[in-house]
Amino acid sequence: MSSAMNPLRPLLRSAIRRASAPVSSARMARRTLVTPTNINHAQVSDIQVNATQGVREDPGEFDEGDVIASESQSGEGMFGFKLNPVATKTGGHAKSEGRPIYLDMQATTPMDPRVLDRMLPFFTEQFGNPHSRTHAYGWEAESAVDEARKHVASLVGAHEKDIVFTSGATESNNMIVKGIAKFYQKSGRKHIVTTQTEHKCVLDSCRYLESQGFEVTYLPVLPNGLVSLSELRAALRPTTTLVTIMAVNNEIGVIQPLKEISDTIRSWAKENGVTKPFFHTDGAQAVGKIPIDVEAMGIDAMSISAHKIYGPKGVGAAYVRRRPRVRLEPLIHGGGQERGLRSGTVAAPLVVGMGEACRIAMEDMPADHARIKVLSDRLVKGITSQVDQIVRNGDPSGYPGCVNLSFSYVEGESLLMALKDIALSSGSACTSASLEPSYVLRALGAADDMAHSSLRFGIGRFTTEAEIDLVIDRIVSVVNRLREMSPLWEMVQEGIDISKIEWAAH
Numbered sequence: 001m002s003s004a005m006n007p008l009r010p011l012l013r014s015a016i017r018r019a020s021a022p023v024s025s026a027r028m029a030r031r032t033l034v035t036p037t038n039i040n041h042a043q044v045s046d047i048q049v050n051a052t053q054g055v056r057e058d059p060g061e062f063d064e065g066d067v068i069a070s071e072s073q074s075g076e077g078m079f080g081f082k083l084n085p086v087a088t089k090t091g092g093h094a095k096s097e098g099r100p101i102y103l104d105m106q107a108t109t110p111m112d113p114r115v116l117d118r119m120l121p122f123f124t125e126q127f128g129n130p131h132s133r134t135h136a137y138g139w140e141a142e143s144a145v146d147e148a149r150k151h152v153a154s155l156v157g158a159h160e161k162d163i164v165f166t167s168g169a170t171e172s173n174n175m176i177v178k179g180i181a182k183f184y185q186k187s188g189r190k191h192i193v194t195t196q197t198e199h200k201c202v203l204d205s206c207r208y209l210e211s212q213g214f215e216v217t218y219l220p221v222l223p224n225g226l227v228s229l230s231e232l233r234a235a236l237r238p239t240t241t242l243v244t245i246m247a248v249n250n251e252i253g254v255i256q257p258l259k260e261i262s263d264t265i266r267s268w269a270k271e272n273g274v275t276k277p278f279f280h281t282d283g284a285q286a287v288g289k290i291p292i293d294v295e296a297m298g299i300d301a302m303s304i305s306a307h308k309i310y311g312p313k314g315v316g317a318a319y320v321r322r323r324p325r326v327r328l329e330p331l332i333h334g335g336g337q338e339r340g341l342r343s344g345t346v347a348a349p350l351v352v353g354m355g356e357a358c359r360i361a362m363e364d365m366p367a368d369h370a371r372i373k374v375l376s377d378r379l380v381k382g383i384t385s386q387v388d389q390i391v392r393n394g395d396p397s398g399y400p401g402c403v404n405l406s407f408s409y410v411e412g413e414s415l416l417m418a419l420k421d422i423a424l425s426s427g428s429a430c431t432s433a434s435l436e437p438s439y440v441l442r443a444l445g446a447a448d449d450m451a452h453s454s455l456r457f458g459i460g461r462f463t464t465e466a467e468i469d470l471v472i473d474r475i476v477s478v479v480n481r482l483r484e485m486s487p488l489w490e491m492v493q494e495g496i497d498i499s500k501i502e503w504a505a506h
């Protein structure tokens with residue numbers, strides 16, 4: 001685009017003029033700032049800042065109406081666009097208008113407007129490097145990072161010094177699994193225990209370690225997705241350094257019994273007079289959604305992600321206990337930030353957002369959980385009371401915001417295609433690019449066709465009752481329509497036992 005045509009040019013010119021103008025007063029100055037307002041509506045304006053402290057005077061209060069707006073009659077979403085379609089009934093069928101209904105909260109969550117508000121100043125006037133020790137810009141960023149660290153730590157019952165900021169749970173999982181394995185291999189312990197239903201980033205870290213000469217036991221799970229404590233006990237060896245078992249499964253919402261797992265590891269080590277293997281849990285889908293207390297649950301290391309709890313993408317944390325100390329070999333070397341475990345400048349705006357998301361989670365968790373449970377029960381009842389032959393995957397007492405259903409005699413791909421007005425996932429978002437049936441459902445013993453016809457419904461803080469009702473209507477009508485077109489379904493309706501049919505080979 002030629003500069004003459006660039007509509008941003010006058011704005012840029014005035015911003016440059018303002019930036020290069022001399023500061024008129026050392027005490028009070030006028031700075032340009034992006035106001036802490038809803039995205040898409042952010043405006044450039046001049047406000048007064050205290051130049052000596054560089055602290056914004058008007059932090060911008062969260063307006064509860066921002067969130068409640070997601071349930072408004074007009075269908076205006078919390079960010080000013082139509083995030084939540086309006087449930088309009090035409091001829092008995094619900095119709096969605098605007099953007100698809102978002103029911104994919106395990107893939108990611110929308111950022112809470114309160115989080116965005118807290119973050120914005122750290123992109124603009126409070127832009128300092130938190131590791132700069134010689135001036136106020138650095139100090140204010142450092143103090144904001146320290147505060148965020150406290151929020152993350154208190155959400156999981158940890159000491160703030162045990163929290164290491166990373167780019168997300170993928171990095172934390174890699175760092176902890178590979179880091180612990182590599183550090184302790186010097187003592188001859190080269191065995192790791194995990195489960196077959198872990199997230200890919202844990203499984204692939206384990207595969208990598210196998211290529212480096214480590215031995216890994218991939219525990220099967222019970223048909224409800226839970227790990228068997230007796231199988232865990234039987235898998236432990238004197239050379240086991242690490243047991244890594246996720247807290248909440250991202251596909252089926254199953255909650256593993258973390259305390260019982262750590263008790264099993266501890267008692268096994270005591271009985272056998274050997275060093276206790278470390279217990280790591282991938283808490284990406286658990287922290288901020290269900291109560292987690294690392295002390296009470298005997299967790300030595302844990303991975304956390306911000307964008308699963310209404311925080312920003314690209315930031316996470318690793319809980320790495322210092323007393324008794326868990327040691328690990330860092331993956332990233334450099335300036336020695338984050339206890340030397342994760343070098344690199346800490347992303348202050350993202351970390352501030354993560355801290356705020358954790359602070360809010362601490363306050364809102366009981367109310368969020370209760371509301372999500374009501375919506376989840378409504379969804380399951382609404383669908384299963386109108387459609388037969390549905391299997392709920394995973395233990396039903398798991399996290400209610402993750403509901404995984406398989407629809408017999410419906411082809412999974414056609415199901416997703418027909419439900420384009422609902423944003424959901426079949427299996428894990430990270431692996432749904434491939435059409436392989438989900439490895440998690442396979443590990444539960446699901447047949448390939450049932451794994452193929454599964455849908456994951458992810459319900460969250462901003463999901464509304466109207467959305468759930470609309471989804472129920474859509475699912476019921478689409479499944480019924482697809483089954484009407486299915487020859488197999490017709491045979492089942494005629495009372496033919498299709499499991500006894502001998503199909504001719506071609």
Ligand SMILES: Cc1ncc(COP(=O)(O)O)c(C=O)c1O
Nearest residue numbers: 168169170199250282284285305
């Ligand atoms: C259980 C689990 N672990 C790890 C991750 C990776 O998290 P992040 O996106 O923060 O790297 C995810 C995200 O899908 C997850 O669900």
